Amino acid sequence: LPRSSSSISAPEALYALALGAARSAIVVGTAKNAGKTTTFNALRAVAQRRGVAIAVTSIGRDGEPSDALDAEPKPRVRLVPGTLVALPAGLVPRSPALAILDAGAESALGTTVFARVMLPTTCEIAGPPTARAMRATIDRLRALGDGPVLVDGAIDRIAVLAGGDDAIVLATGAASGATIARVAAIAADAVARLTLPGRDPARERERVVIVTGALDARDAEELLDGARGATVVVEDPTRIAVRGALFEKLRAAVDLRCERPLRVVACTTSPVGRDGALAPRALVEAVARATGLPTFDVVADLAA
Amino acid sequence: VTDDATAAERIGLDWLRSAIAPVGAFGRRHDDGVVPYGPGREPEARAEIADVVALAERLDPDGVARVRAALRAVPEPGPIVARARAGDSLGDVDFYELGRFVDAVAALGRAWDAASGEPERRPPPLDGLRDALAPGRQGGGFYLTDAFGDGLAPARAALAAAEAEAEARREAIAARVRDATGVDPVGEEFVVLRDVYAGPLPPDVLVVRETPTYRTAAIRVLAPERDAALARLSVEEEIARRALTERVAREAGAVSAATGILGALDRTLARVAFAQRWGGCVPQFAPDRIAFEEATFVPLADALAARGHRYTPLSLDLRGVAVLTGPNMGGKSAALATAGFLCACVSLGVPPPARAASLPLLDAVLWIGGDGPSDRARLLSSYAAEVVRARDALGVASPRTLLLVDEFARTTGPREGRALLVALVEALRARGAFALVATHFDDVAAAALVPHLRIAGLGERTLRAIGTHDLDAALDAINAAMDYRIVDAGEATAASDALELARLLGLETAIVDRARALFDGER
Numbered sequence: 018l019p020r021s022s023s024s025i026s027a028p029e030a031l032y033a034l035a036l037g038a039a040r041s042a043i044v045v046g047t048a049k050n051a052g053k054t055t056t057f058n059a060l061r062a063v064a065q066r067r068g069v070a071i072a073v074t075s076i077g078r079d080g081e082p083s084d085a086l087d088a089e090p091k092p093r094v095r096l097v098p099g100t101l102v103a104l105p106a107g108l109v110p111r112s113p114a115l116a117i118l119d120a121g122a123e124s125a126l127g128t129t130v131f132a133r134v135m136l137p138t139t140c141e142i143a144g145p146p147t148a149r150a151m152r153a154t155i156d157r158l159r160a161l162g163d164g165p166v167l168v169d170g171a172i173d174r175i176a177v178l179a180g181g182d183d184a185i186v187l188a189t190g191a192a193s194g195a196t197i198a199r200v201a202a203i204a205a206d207a208v209a210r211l212t213l214p215g216r217d218p219a220r221e222r223e224r225v226v227i228v229t230g231a232l233d234a235r236d237a238e239e240l241l242d243g244a245r246g247a248t249v250v251v252e253d254p255t256r257i258a259v260r261g262a263l264f265e266k267l268r269a270a271v272d273l274r275c276e277r278p279l280r281v282v283a284c285t286t287s288p289v290g291r292d293g294a295l296a297p298r299a300l301v302e303a304v305a306r307a308t309g310l311p312t313f314d315v316v317a318d319l320a321a
Numbered sequence: 322v323t324d325d326a327t328a329a330e331r332i333g334l335d336w337l338r339s340a341i342a343p344v345g346a347f348g349r350r351h352d353d354g355v356v357p358y359g360p361g362r363e364p365e366a367r368a369e370i371a372d373v374v375a376l377a378e379r380l381d382p383d384g385v386a387r388v389r390a391a392l393r394a395v396p397e398p399g400p401i402v403a404r405a406r407a408g409d410s411l412g413d414v415d416f417y418e419l420g421r422f423v424d425a426v427a428a429l430g431r432a433w434d435a436a437s438g439e440p441e442r443r444p445p446p447l448d449g450l451r452d453a454l455a456p457g458r459q460g461g462g463f464y465l466t467d468a469f470g471d472g473l474a475p476a477r478a479a480l481a482a483a484e485a486e487a488e489a490r491r492e493a494i495a496a497r498v499r500d501a502t503g504v505d506p507v508g509e510e511f512v513v514l515r516d517v518y519a520g521p522l523p524p525d526v527l528v529v530r531e532t533p534t535y536r537t538a539a540i541r542v543l544a545p546e547r548d549a550a551l552a553r554l555s556v557e558e559e560i561a562r563r564a565l566t567e568r569v570a571r572e573a574g575a576v577s578a579a580t581g582i583l584g585a586l587d588r589t590l591a592r593v594a595f596a597q598r599w600g601g602c603v604p605q606f607a608p609d610r611i612a613f614e615e616a617t618f619v620p621l622a623d624a625l626a627a628r629g630h631r632y633t634p635l636s637l638d639l640r641g642v643a644v645l646t647g648p649n650m651g652g653k654s655a656a657l658a659t660a661g662f663l664c665a666c667v668s669l670g671v672p673p674p675a676r677a678a679s680l681p682l683l684d685a686v687l688w689i690g691g692d693g694p695s696d697r698a699r700l701l702s703s704y705a706a707e708v709v710r711a712r713d714a715l716g717v718a719s720p721r722t723l724l725l726v727d728e729f730a731r732t733t734g735p736r737e738g739r740a741l742l743v744a745l746v747e748a749l750r751a752r753g754a755f756a757l758v759a760t761h762f763d764d765v766a767a768a769a770l771v772p773h774l775r776i777a778g779l780g781e782r783t784l785r786a787i788g789t790h791d792l793d794a795a796l797d798a799i800n801a802a803m804d805y806r807i808v809d810a811g812e813a814t815a816a817s818d819a820l821e822l823a824r825l826l827g828l829e830t831a832i833v834d835r836a837r838a839l840f841d842g843e844r
Contacts (some may be wrong), residue, residue: 028507053510062508095509106414111562112555113480117417117465135464136477136554137484248644288512294532297514317512317535318504 027313027320030154031186032057032063034283034311039161039184041166043076044285045175047207048193052287052316056188057169058094059285059315064165065097072101072158075142075169076151094142099135101162103144103154110140122150131161148174155183170208177276185211186283187302189291197303200295204284205307208258209268213254215278222248223273226317233258233281235269248272254279284312323665327710328688331654332725333620339488340619343589344393347580355588357668360682360721363606369670373589377596377672384436385674386595391429392587398422398576405570410563415461416454419569423451424461426579433586443587445579454566465658470561475555480550487544494540497523530733592671601672605679611660611723613640616675618659630797633805634675635659637774642749642756644766645807647776648818652805653759656776657725660757661686664723681755683721687714690727690759704732711745718754726758735762736833743768766810773811777804779818795825832833 026035034060035042039229042060046053057073061155064071074098096102102115105126109115122145129145132295145151146219158166169182187207192202224247228236232251237259240249249271252256256275259267267273288297297317303310305321313320329335343349401415418697426444433443447492456468467474498506502518505511513522514535522528522538530537595601599619615634622632634654647653663673667680689710691703707729712725730738731747739762746769749756766773779802799822820840824833 026505055510059508066507102505106412109412109414111412112551112558113477114413114465114558115412118460118462120414120417120421128414130417136480230780287528288532288535289537294530294534296534297512298534314512316508316510317514318507318535319514319747 020056021203024313027114027318028059028063028315030311030320031283031285031313031315032060033059035184035186036165039165039182039280041155041168041182042184042186042282043168043170043175043178044186044188045170045172045259046192047172047187047189047203050192050287050291051188051190052192052285052289053188054094055287056167056186056225056265056285056315057167058254060167060186061094064167070099070162070165072103072162072166074103074151074154074158074166076144076171076174083106095137095139096134097137098134101131101158102134102142103129103131104138104140104142106130108143109143110138113138119157119158121145121154122147124150131157140235142169144168148176150179152195154176173255175211175279176253176255179255179275179279183280184282185279186285187211187281187308187310188287189297190285190287190300191293192287195292196291197300199306200286200300201303204262204304208281208308208310210257210260210264210282211254211279211281213251213257213273213275213278216248216250220272221224222246224248225250226271227319228256231256231258234263237263240267241270245270246272248274251275253277255294281310284310286312286314288314288317323686323688325687327691328661328686328725331688331727332665332686333618334662334665334670334686336620336623337662337665337669337671339754339838340667341595343584343587343591344389345395345583345587346397347395347584348392351581351584351588355670357804358670358682359613359668359684360608366667366670367603367606369592370667370672371400373592373596373670374601374603374672376589376593377601380436380438380593380597382597383598384432384438387595387729388429388432388436388438389587389590391432392590394581395425395429395583399829402573402576405566406573409566410559411566411569411683412463413463415463416457416569419450420454420458420461420463421520422576423447423454424626426583427582428450442582444574444586446583447572447575447579449575450569450572453565455571458601460586460697465558465561465565467515469565470557472557473561476550476554476557480547480554482623483544483547483550487542487547490544491540494523494525494542497678498526498540500536506538508541508582510537512537535676596672596674599674600765601666601674602677602683604665604667604673604675604677605731606682607679608681608720610638610640610679611664611681611757612658613663613673613675613678613680614680616659616663616673618655619660619674621655621658630800633803635756635805635807637807639755639757642746642754642758643772643774644746644769645757645774645776646761646766646777646810647759648803649822651776651778651803651818653776654727656807657688657727657757657759661688661723661725681721683723683755684719685717685721686723686725688725688727689714689729690725692825701715702732704730707813715745715748715752718752718756722754722756724730724749724754726733726756726760728760729758729763738762739765746771771811775810777806777808779803779821792826795827799825 025114035108045059046055106128107126109130115132116135117132119131124146145154155166189204193203226244226247226249228251286300286304288295288300297314298319299317301312301314301321323329343352398419405411430444456466457463495506502513503525504513512535526538527541528536614636617634625632628707645653664683664686665671729740743765746758820837
């Protein structure tokens with residue numbers, strides 16, 4: 018639904034979808050500069066407006082004025098009083114002082130510190146480097162506060178979330194494709210993989226093939242040759258290493274499932290890319306159609 | 322104790338070091354600074370071992386385990402305190418870590434009291450550091466509260482007011498945006514679609530990006546008061562941190578003393594736990610005797626226990642050099658290792674796991690027999706490795722060395738090998754060294770004029786009734802039938818029970834019978 022016909026804003030609607038039934042939401046992107054941090058900040062702004070004290074962290078380093086790799090401008094992370102934050106000791110701002118609550122895993126930037134914001138501050142956030150440490154960090158943030166946990170995440174590091182109740186929001190946009198059709202196709206491919214259904218013994222086919230580790234192109238070819246019609250089970254959706262047409266072919270030929278599913282609840286779009294811009298409204302609608310998920314442009318306040 | 326990796330492995334020194342390793346960083350550092358006891362330091366070694374034995378008897382093992390767990394949990398304050406002393410201004414995470422240190426030491430003290438530890442060994446409470454940090458420590462965390470500096474409260478109030486003022490200004494601009502465009506400017510940037518609104522944006526709204534279909538805009542609030550308030554707060558917070566850092570620096574001595582006490586306690590409790598698990602005695606220190614009763618070679622006992630087997634304690638009285646003979650699998654190598662292990666124990670201040678012991682402090686324990694990784698790396702054959710080791714050992718052999726010689730020259734011709742061994746034993750005796758020489762060669766002791774000891778072995782307890790090809794069962798049967806005692810050999814020859822053991826271990830009966838016939842014929 019376009020914003021004009023909805024009673025609540027796109028960020029509000031996304032917030033309700035992501036955190037209505039979950040204590041934590043992780044925003045991941047289909048590409049760099051796909052609008053991940055923008056989505057993360059929009060959710061944070063909604064919480065702030067509602068007076069909800071949230072907890073935030075990031076997979077990897079984020080919040081710098083510009084991206085360390087391509088120098089593209091990146092949104093700063095402005096934190097309001099009451100916010101819980103997990104960040105490395107080396108990034109704890111000296112002023113205004115944070116209240117240090119706890120310490121956790123080590124990273125290259127120092128021990129992960131759990132802190133509460135006491136006065137408004139702007140800082141750089143970087144979470145722990147490993148998936149396991151990230152899971153522990155999210156759980157610790159949940160334990161330290163009552164509010165939701167927001168994570169600026171990474172699509173290749175969400176295996177640890179599989180089987181949990183975390184909501185995943187997929188950010189996509191012009192950074193991942195030059196045309197609306199291309200962006201929508203990439204988003205659809207990612208969503209199809211990430212929303213692989215969980216194993217259901219009652220609906221399993223007669224033949225069940227368990228794939229340990231990654232399911233790559235060679236595995237896919239073998240399954241297409243010798244396991245058509247079977248139920249094929251991988252550990253979690255991130256183990257699917259095949260993309261595009263081969264993945265579609267495999268999904269059509271077998272009953273593809275996973276032991277620990279992920280919970281992808283919505284997509285967001287960013288019309289601005291490095292080499293140009295796409296029409297915001299058309300992009301939202303195309304991604305929603307392609308993925309079958311509620312899709313939002315939280316900056317242009319569009320929903321579809 | 323020994324610089325030789327092969328000897329360290331054979332006498333269980335590596336195992337022992339691991340078993341008595343402190344659990345915390347302070348203990349490891351303390352241990353690194355303690356040199357093993359050598360000749361002349363008998364009173365110190367005895368005092369430490371007696372202390373460990375007394376504590377092992379008095380403290381509850383569960384209490385010791387809890388204190389050690391508390392020791393493991395104490396964080397390292399050293400680098401932070403060092404930075405404070407060097408003049409760095411510490412950060413809030415540093416103060417948090419120091420608070421954790423104070424808490425952990427207090428928890429350790431409580432654990433020590435609960436274990437009925439003596440008050441004089443109790444870690445100090447670090448009152449000065451605790452009091453310095455107290456205003457910022459609620460719920461185990463740390464915050465640079467207003468109590469740390471007179472200027473903090475007004476600076477924070479000024480910043481809060483300036484933030485509120487800036488936010489009000491932003492909200493006023495946002496209201497104008499909503500009125501003009503119908504767009505709610507949530508977040509730092511917002512988009513205005515041209516098909517929604519294409520007119521001019523209100524003042525104080527900056528266009529960040531423009532495309533044919535939309536404009537990305539941002540509200541820019543100039544708030545010099547806020548910037549000034551933040552700068553002032555930053556100064557006040559640094560003043561407070563500097564003052565607190567100076568207080569921390571003044572506590573450096575107390576922290577250093579506390580970590581020293583924790584290190585010593587960690588070392589002691591590691592030995593106490595060992596003694597509680599394996600037993601131990603306060604030995605007599607005698608320069609001319611390696612003697613022990615019912616001693617345990619703990620690495621072997623531990624391995625046997627893991628497989629459900631029982632270890633038979635050993636007794637030995639060695640004065641100078643002795644030859645040890647006995648059956649295969651009778652424990653000759655274990656006897657050698659036990660002697661070395663017990664000497665290593667006292668050198669490290671560990672109660673030797675024996676009912677009683679009389680041991681010297683030695684300069685070195687050396688092992689000759691077989692080859693080790695370094696020998697193989699040098700591409701030495703087993704025989705060459707043994708000869709090189711013997712050469713090197715003779716170079717340092719003295720009344721303050723123990724040489725453990727395990728079947729020297731077994732891989733060369735038996736007559737030449739025996740002759741070489743006799744000569745080696747004579748040389749060791751001449752140097753006044755301690756040496757226990759295990760061999761299957763006959764009459765070495767008599768030829769070298771040294772005592773002859775033997776493992777009692779299978780003796781009359783023949784195993785002929787047991788006919789099994791199950792290796793585990795055979796090993797159990799051998800273990801049950803073997804008399805592992807070390808006894809005076811008298812005129813006995815170096816019987817090895819090799820044929821009987823070969824039968825029991827499943828070698829074809831016809832071969833064993835033929836061998837027996839040949840052997841009896843030769844006799």
